[in-house]
Amino acid sequence: MTHRFRTAVLAAAAVALAAPLLTVPAEAASAAQPPRTEFETTHGARWTGLDEEQDFLKAVDRGGDRVSLSTIATTKQGRPMRLLRIGAEHAATTVLLVCSQHGNEPSGREACLTEARDLAYAKDPATRRYLDRTTVLVIPNANPDGHAADTRGNSDGVDINRDHIALKTAEGRAMAAVMRDRQPDVIYDLHEYGATPLYYDKDLFDLWPRNLNTDQRVHDESETLSEQYVRPAARDAGFSIGTYGIWTDPETGDPIKQTAGDGQERILRNAAGVKHSLGLLIESRVDPMTDAEKADESLNNRRRVTSQLDSLQGLFSFTDAHRAKIVTATAAARLAGLRxxxxxxxxxxxxxxxxxxxxxxxxxxxxxxxxxxxxxxxxxxxxxxxxxxxxxxxxxxxxxxxxxxxxxxxxxxxxxxxxxxxxxxxxx
Incomplete structure (x- = not known):
């Protein structure tokens, strides 16, 4: 939905660089030109720094009256955890993106920053119609302290994606409050994984809620999101994708064993299902796929982020096409407990x-x-x-x-x- 806009952003930046004699006041320039991440300006050579992230989010917040930026928590080390709202404030359909719960998995965060910018600054009618009917919530950095230290866990070494029941971390508590107050219909959780060739080495893996307490309608719509929208979007963009946690035979494609991806409720995709939201985990491959990516780290980084971005288009297509089914499923699930x-x-x-x-x-x-x-x-x-x-x-x-x-x-x-x-x- 926003690919052409992304291209337009890069073209506009090139025009601006080609005309250095044109002097524009700083305020007007920031209003006219969408911001770019450090990752984009370095073509993937560097991940966006935390200070740059805050400046970028403030610029996105200036993208229009359909955008708002708030702080939902402060980490133990004093870093803000942000929430962006893009689109209608109280739409019938709400989508929540949770990005990089693990601090050493940066591609989801970069994808979320870029996507949030593209949505906020979009001018094309299709995207604007989508945002008129949808509340898009983005937690662009779910683990700021972990990102700063390049660690999986937060500053206490806690894996935030195992804290969606106990809620012992500031980060987990903030996400629980967002889920309670905003009641998202879809929660999309962006991660990365380390490959095990030849059995587990696709560009992407995804997985829906497996927990058996997930309402059947919510479960089935989550599986549809994966199999009929996110996976086709990834494949259409040239990326391979499979089921998270399932090793397969390289010759036949048959499953060999399950090494992850169970139904434990403390993981976000399962907590989402138990709390009556559609859920999907998406994992991009950290390891280089080709000799060229081994030789050029920025090329590998760009693939990791681009695969996430292209898969996100499946999410947006799904929420637009299945809007009525999504709302019916989540509403019915929330009422079922009263019986x-x-x-x-x-x-x-x-x-x-x-x-x-x-x-x-x-x-x-x-x-x-x-x-x-x-x-x-x-x-x-x-x-x-x-x-x-x-x-x-x-x-x-x-x-x-x-x-x-x-x-x-x-x-x-x-x-x-x-x-x-x-x-x-x-x-x-």
Whole structure:
């Protein structure tokens, strides 16, 4: 949707460089010319620095009245975590891009910065119509401290993408608050991976929510996003793509084993599904694909970012074409918990049936927390959007609410990542 605009941006920059005698006031220049990232200006030789990122985001914020920039958290080391809103403020469809949760995986961040700029400054009718009907939220740098240190984890060494249940990190808490308050219909999570030739070495891999507590309609639409939109968009651009975590035989393409990509709820793509948002993880390959990329690091870097950008076009096409189905699926999933019926799963996945021990066939009607327990977890419950009722000095957390399955995952001792072991209440 924005490829031609990207080309126009580069052409405009070339014209500007060719006419150095033309003097334009700084304010007018910033309004007329879309900003460019450090990655773009160096043709992939350098990743955009954190200071440059902040200046770039401020320039994007000036892209028009359909853009707003806010700070949703401050990291332990004092760096801002930003949220960009582009498009309609309260549209029926909301898309959230979460970029580079792992600080040593920079291509997603670069893709998000570029895409946010292109959307904010777009003039073509198709993009403007899309933004009139869509709220696009972008967390361009989900791990500023990790990016500064070039580490997977944050400044405490915590993997943020394993913190979407416990919410012990400032970064995880900020994302939970965005999910609670904005209720995105689609969450698209950009990462990178290290290849294992010949079994696991495509340009890209993606994966939808595997957690069995994901509403079937949300799961199916997430899978459609992958198989009918993101993967074709990548292939049309010349990139190979497959299923994240699944090694395949190089001769036949048959799956050999699964090494990642399970259904654990603390990972964002699964947390998205449990919280009734469509989810998709996308991973670009860090390792060079060709001898030319081995010889020229910037060429490898450009492939990593370009593959992410081209895949994003599949996301935008999907949300435009499936708008009604997406909204129906997420709305129905959010209402389903109020019926308070059906099993809750504490293990398994869409490709790995839950065992009897992982299946709570008849969940309690809620969980009682004593005063100490409630004091310890009440903030996390609130960030997750889970409602608790005062009960003496403690609380009662009913299952009959939108986040029904999440209540069990947070408070049942059988759930692997539970916050505390609440007392099951069977008669309400």
């Amino acid at each position: 308070d019926s059906g099993p809750v799963y504490v293990g398994g996945g869409d490709n790995e049936p839950a065992t009897p021990e992982q299946t709570i066939q008849n969940p309690p009607c809620g969980y009682r927390l004593d005063a100490a327990q409630f004091a310890d977890v009440k903030d996390e419950l609130a960030l997750h959007g889970v409602h608790a009722l005062p009960l003496g000095k403690g609380a009662f957390v009913p299952l009959r609410q939108s986040q029904r399955a999440l209540v069990t995952l947070l408070l049942d001792e059988r759930a692997q990542y539970h916050l505390t072991a609440g007392q099951p209440v069977t008669a309400c």
